[in-house]
Amino acid sequence: MALYWASNAAMATTAAPSPVTTGTAAKTLLQIATPSTRSIKVVEWGISFDGSTAAEPIRCELIQTDVAATVTAHVAAGVQPYDDPGAPASLMTLGTSATGYTSSSEGTITATRTGDLQLISPTTLYVKQWPLGREFRVPVSKFLRVRVTAAAAVNAYTYVVWEE
Template sequence: MALYWAASGAMATTASLATVGTTTTLKTLLQIASPSTRMLRVVEWGISFGGSAAATPIMCELIQTDVAATVTAHVAAGVQPYDDPNAPASLVTLGTSATGYNASAEGTITATRTADAQLVAPTTQYVKQWPLGREFVLPVSKFLRVRVKATTAGVEAYTYVVWQEA
């Protein structure tokens, strides 16, 4: 089965992947909406920050939610095959209340399930790969979010998720 990759910005073409600024409240940097027909097996995720000085770590979460944030919608080209360039297009749901990045509204979440939570310095990065057979599974019709909360707004970030559609 193919792996897919999406990041917290539009697909890089003539310019590099854009960063997303953090805030002092919870902010979803990347959201993936599982299709109604397939679960997603998260095999890896990562985040890096562009801070220039050591400071209070930034709270980073990879969570499953039941409610979508309002995001800038990814287009099909922004959800890329990762290990097989000839793989079929991903089945994740696209749209401003589905798969996208840089949330403008978080929505009212009533339930979450945590895949990973870390405190990451604003001058560094974090990557997690799950062991094979122990991946975090996102059920059908749910939302996977990378959320952050910083003590100082404006630290730029990149984040990404790699998954398999099962």
């Protein structure tokens, strides 16, 4: 088993990744689509904001859904091996209705399962690591999302580390 990492931006090359605005409606910042052959175990996720004043907290969710958001598709280079740089490419499904970031449409979700739920100040960050053997598992053919709802838009970085 190998660990993989993806964020809500294209792979960084000569410039730092661009953070994504939260908006004021529910918005998926990062989505990971499991294929029909592989589940994943989430071992860590994190999110940070660039707000300049403490204000109403941002609702942050790490959820499993049955319906994809429409996202900017990650390419294979954006889903990176984390613990072993020589690991094979991730098996996660890539595409605008699969693994990607910055949703333009949330879709009509009929079922969710919550992995983590937090109210986080727009001036701070949050990181969660699960104890070994107690990771949040996402089954085959489902979608893992980092979704936020903010009272006032700020920019955010988010990432997920998973085992497949």
